[in-house]
Each structure stands twice: as C-alpha cells, then as structure tokens.
Amino acid sequence: MYRRLFPGIVVFSLLGYLGQRSYNAVDEWHLRNDKRPSKPLGQQIAESRLMPIRALSDEQYREMLSEKLLSVDAEIALLDEKIEKLRELPEQDMK
Numbered sequence: 001m002y003r004r005l006f007p008g009i010v011v012f013s014l015l016g017y018l019g020q021r022s023y024n025a026v027d028e029w030h031l032r033n034d035k036r037p038s039k040p041l042g043q044q045i046a047e048s049r050l051m052p053i054r055a056l057s058d059e060q061y062r063e064m065l066s067e068k069l070l071s072v073d074a075e076i077a078l079l080d081e082k083i084e085k086l087r088e089l090p091e092q093d094m095k
Contacts, residue, residue, distance in 0.1 A: 039047075046055040056064070 043055065045051065046053070
C-alpha cells in the first residue's frame with residue numbers, strides 16, 4: 001500500500017511546489033511592471049462597470065443634489081399654479 005502512496009505524495013507535492021513558485025514569479029513580475037498606484041479593494045469594486053452603484057466625488061454629489069432640488073422646485077411651482085386655478089373656480093361659479 002505504501003508503495004503506491006509514496007510516488008503520489010512526491011508527484012503532487014512537486015506539482016504544488018511548482019505551481020506556487022510559478023504564481024509567485026508571475027505576481028512579482030506583475031508588481032514590478034505595474035506603474036499605477038494601487039487602489040483599495042473597496043474602491044476598485046465601486047469603480048467596476050458591473051456595479052449598479054458608483055462612487056461619487058463631493059462635487060458630483062453636490063451637482064446631483066442641486067439638479068434634484070431644481071426639479072422639486074419646478075414641481076412645487078406647477079402645483080402652486082394648479083392650486084391657484086382651483087381656488088379661482090369657486091369664485092367664478094358664484095358670479
């Protein structure tokens with residue numbers, strides 16, 4: 001039984017060792033040749049094109065809020081006009 005087990009242990013140990021050494025060599029080469037500054041993992045995930053949400057800068061967030069505020073103000077103005085028209089209706093009916 002040990003005659004079959006020993007060669008398997010040796011072969012798979014060598015395969016694991018060579019695989020790990022290859023991975024380490026490729027990783028080291030990649031780190032040496034990568035000139036971009038590394039971003040945190042959370043930021044990389046947030047900037048991914050597959051994410052349904054995205055990270056916004058403070059300025060982008062302010063612009064988005066001001067656009068929404070502008071649209072709410074426009075809706076309020078339209079509703080005020082409708083309220084005024086409805087208030088004028090009973091006055092016209094009484095005359």
